[in-house]
Amino acid sequence: MHENFHDLFQQYIDGELEFLNMIILEEHLTTCPSCRRFLNQLKLMDWDLKHQPTVDIPPELESSRMVAIKTHLASVKTAENSVPLNEAWRLQKHILQHTFSFISYNPVNHTVTRSVKKTVSTITRAAGNSLRKRNPLLSKFIPGQA
Numbered sequence: 660m661h662e663n664f665h666d667l668f669q670q671y672i673d674g675e676l677e678f679l680n681m682i683i684l685e686e687h688l689t690t691c692p693s694c695r696r697f698l699n700q701l702k703l704m705d706w707d708l709k710h711q712p713t714v715d716i717p718p719e720l721e722s723s724r725m726v727a728i729k730t731h732l733a734s735v736k737t738a739e740n741s742v743p744l745n746e747a748w749r750l751q752k753h754i755l756q757h758t759f760s761f762i763s764y765n766p767v768n769h770t771v772t773r774s775v776k777k778t779v780s781t782i783t784r785a786a787g788n789s790l791r792k793r794n795p796l797l798s799k800f801i802p803g804q805a
Contacts, residue, residue, distance in 0.1 A: 671698070
């Protein structure tokens, strides 16, 4: 796929693309199968998002959310006094686990949860690698690394 057309695809789907850009994009789509494939995937995703079933939010969700927030704030207060890197990593992991459990509570979001977990895992791994490259001494503080 050609990155210079990447920003135009969503505008094209939404019908917000300027006429000249639309002509240029459509001409490119006639000759580029990878961009056509990407545009079709975006159209399918757009259709799926617009046709998601509405889900009634259960009343106990509010109280569960407040408990999660209070638990998080309590752990933040205890972590304010001592913030070694290892504890900060554990706290972030704890926050992400609560976020995933909150997202997965909604039955429609199981697919979203899997993709978010993959994305966060990739970002976390990349951030850890970046930190270790900048300062090799940090590798002994970053969990899961030798």
